[in-house]
Amino acid sequence: ITRLGLPIATEFLDPIVPQYIGDLVTWAAIGARTTESQTHREMTSGLSMPVGFKNGTDGRVQTAVDAMVSARHPHSFLGIDQAGMTSVVKTTGNPDCHLVLRGGIQGPNYEARQVAEAVALLTRHDLPPRVMVDCSHANSNKDPHRQIEVWKAILAQRAEGAPGILGAMLESFLASGNQPFAPAADLRYGQSITDACLGWDETETLLREASVRQKPAMLESKP
Structure with a gap:
């Protein structure tokens, strides 16, 4: 896929795998259940590609914002080196993180008002004021065909000049x-x-x- 010139996106679940495939990945996600994980925040601080943190399953955006703040700073953690041996990994921080809105237990969070609130929160924390919208998961109530409705709503917001949306995800x-x-x-x-x-x-x-x-x-x- 890389030789075709197509970008590859994936979700990183642990700090070991990126050492093997990180150079082939263009964009990575940290899922709603791991955004709170200190291990994943430390890992992200050493990744060389943009990373999207999803809001938590409870719908709280602050969780992802805290993760972004943490990941942009240097960290040290136990990982592996290029030879696959256990080592202390020292990172320099990742300035290219962003928020992914995926809804939560209270329902979807892709409407214009909710996007604006998320952008305002990012701005207050001196983070990039743009979000990606996950059209699936709680934003579609896990109905794959409702992703179409979310996708069209995002396109409408973009057409109306909403500056806060950088992209969308589909399953x-x-x-x-x-x-x-x-x-x-x-x-x-x-x-x-x-x-x-x-x-x-x-x-x-x-x-x-x-x-x-x-x-x-x-x-x-x-x-």
């Missing part, structure tokens, strides 16, 4: 839906065995719509 795979984990011979190729996803045909339609709707704004922004 997408080749085939829509999901399937239970089973022996390989019984699995349907290209369908998720975890969260239910949009299919590629639906994803392509959304991407083309975004391209058409964003093009005028991009042209206007050119000097």
